[in-house]
Amino acid sequence: MLNCDDMAERLYPYLDRELSPEEMAAVKRHLQDCPPCRHWFVFEENILRYIGECGRKVRAPEELAARIRELRQS
Numbered sequence: 883m884l885n886c887d888d889m890a891e892r893l894y895p896y897l898d899r900e901l902s903p904e905e906m907a908a909v910k911r912h913l914q915d916c917p918p919c920r921h922w923f924v925f926e927e928n929i930l931r932y933i934g935e936c937g938r939k940v941r942a943p944e945e946l947a948a949r950i951r952e953l954r955q956s
């Protein structure tokens with residue numbers, strides 16, 4: 883079972899569909915069970931879609947990992 887820190891590492895590979903099928907399923911399961919990660923995921927997905935339309939990718943995993951830790955504490 884993934885925890886939220888695992889999610890911070892896997893969210894972008896998940897969005898890029900670079901994970902194994904098992905990991906994709908584990909991420910999906912965590913997103914269903916964890917509202918903070920789900921909100922984060924939707925937020926990032928929308929950003930990636932927007933960035934994709936501009937034809938480039940921007941990533942800041944450290945900042946995002948910090949953000950999700952804040953979400954868990956609130």
Ligand SMILES: [Zn+2]
Nearest residue numbers: 885886916919
């Ligand atoms: Zn989570």
